Amino acid sequence: MKIRDLGKAILDFELSTIPKVISIGATVFLALLFGLFHWVVSVYKSLWGVILIGCFILFFVGLEKDCTGYCWGLIDLNYQGYSIGKEYLYSIIALLAGIAVSFKLDKKLTEISSKFSD
Numbered sequence: 001m002k003i004r005d006l007g008k009a010i011l012d013f014e015l016s017t018i019p020k021v022i023s024i025g026a027t028v029f030l031a032l033l034f035g036l037f038h039w040v041v042s043v044y045k046s047l048w049g050v051i052l053i054g055c056f057i058l059f060f061v062g063l064e065k066d067c068t069g070y071c072w073g074l075i076d077l078n079y080q081g082y083s084i085g086k087e088y089l090y091s092i093i094a095l096l097a098g099i100a101v102s103f104k105l106d107k108k109l110t111e112i113s114s115k116f117s118d
């Protein structure tokens with residue numbers, strides 16, 4: 001290839017194609033991101049039984065008996081002296097809230113994807 005041919009190739013390049021390529025690339029990237037997000041939400045929704053079992057396990061692992069004296073990080077359950085660690089309780093709440101959110105999100109994301117696929 002000669003320098004003259006390289007110069008002709010550069011001069012033949014149209015600057016108007018750059019915005020088209022950027023918009024197509026952004027559209028493809030957003031579509032892949034949307035598809036990945038929809039897949040993650042549907043997998044989380046489909047694993048609701050495993051998540052509930054995990055919440056029960058977290059609850060019983062986090063129980064402490066007879067909190068006396070220094071009980072920082074524990075939440076008293078007022079049931080025969082049992083308390084639960086804050087991090088366990090917050091994890092359980094987040095997992096259960098995630099199940100509810102995933103059911104709502106999956107419904108909305110399915111509506112959106114069906115609207116664009118038509």
